Amino acid sequence: xIDAEWWQYAQxxxxxxxxxxxxxxxxxxxxxxxxxxxxxxxxxxxxxVANGTNRIGLIIGNISSVANLAKxxxxxxxxxxxxxxxxxxxxxxxxxxxxxxxDRAFQAILAVVICLVVVMSNLRKDILGKPxxxxxxxxxxxxxxxxxxxxxxxxxxxxxxxxxxxxxxxxYTGLDPIHxxxxxxxxxxxxxxxxxxxLGIAGKINWPIAIIMALGAWCGGxxxxxxxxxxxxxxIRHFISVTSIAMAIYLIVDxx
Numbered sequence: 001x002i003d004a005e006w007w008q009y010a011q012x013x014x015x016x017x018x019x020x021x022x023x024x025x026x027x028x029x030x031x032x033x034x035x036x037x038x039x040x041x042x043x044x045x046x047x048x049v050a051n052g053t054n055r056i057g058l059i060i061g062n063i064s065s066v067a068n069l070a071k072x073x074x075x076x077x078x079x080x081x082x083x084x085x086x087x088x089x090x091x092x093x094x095x096x097x098x099x100x101x102x103d104r105a106f107q108a109i110l111a112v113v114i115c116l117v118v119v120m121s122n123l124r125k126d127i128l129g130k131p132x133x134x135x136x137x138x139x140x141x142x143x144x145x146x147x148x149x150x151x152x153x154x155x156x157x158x159x160x161x162x163x164x165x166x167x168x169x170x171x172y173t174g175l176d177p178i179h180x181x182x183x184x185x186x187x188x189x190x191x192x193x194x195x196x197x198x199l200g201i202a203g204k205i206n207w208p209i210a211i212i213m214a215l216g217a218w219c220g221g222x223x224x225x226x227x228x229x230x231x232x233x234x235x236i237r238h239f240i241s242v243t244s245i246a247m248a249i250y251l252i253v254d255x256x
Contacts, residue, residue, distance in 0.1 A: 016216035019214060020216035022036045022057065022058070022220065023057060023058070024223055025243060027065040027223075027225055028224050029166070029239050031244060036054050045206065048199075049204050053206045053209050056214050057210065057213035058188075061214075061217030061220055062189040062221060064222045065181075066189065066225075068225035068229075069185075069228070075183065075186060076135060076175065079135050079183060080186050082139045083183075085139075087148070087187050087190045089151070093148070093151075094151060095155060097156075132172075132174040143172050150168055151190070154188060155192075156195070158192070162188065163247075166181070166184055177240070178232075
């Protein structure tokens with residue numbers, strides 16, 4: 001824990017930068033919370049408070065990214081509203097039921113899930129069938145059920161949900177990575193708002209730090225969306241693969 005007097009002055013620029021970096025990572029791929037949460041806990045913040053405080057920045061960063069991508073026509077609003085109801089239902093369930101598993105078991109499961117997502121996303125042969133050539137006109141029951149479960153997971157756990165969202169949205173819509181990221185960030189914001197309100201009511205948010213991180217997150221989310229527009233889909237695919245593998249390695253090493 002850091003309690004030096006100088007930290008009283010240095011913490012705000014540090015948390016601003018942390019919010020910006022995490023939001024940039026989440027805007028393009030996911031897994032930014034595996035960077036921010038350990039740092040916040042190391043700096044003396046209780047784990048539950050770090051979890052709640054971190055989510056304020058995630059929401060603001062997602063909004064910044066979505067707003068910029070939507071402005072340039074990358075947000076498929078039809079699919080967003082198609083998946084909004086399942087996402088809301090999943091979020092409501094997520095804040096009503098607290099699912100607890102051991103930390104080590106959770107990390108192991110998450111690392112395996114991420115590795116599977118990376119491998120399946122990069123296979124030349126689609127073992128689950130090819131994604132549709134065009135997004136579905138109507139919400140399918142499989143889509144409704146799947147995205148409700150994604151929302152439940154994201155509402156309760158949150159860490160790593162970006163990778164699951166990217167894989168699920170790619171399989172469901174057949175859209176390219178930049179359009180998928182716009183949808184991912186928009187839908188993630190929905191269940192993050194639900195869970196963050198619950199954590200706020202429970203007093204699990206350090207508001208001064210949350211506001212500073214949110215300011216950084218707005219910048220990071222905007223810059224992340226800017227990079228996606230300028231660098232294109234190949235850059236996004238590579239960024240997602242590298243980031244997700246790094247996150248899985250971190251989780252596995254932490255278990256050893």
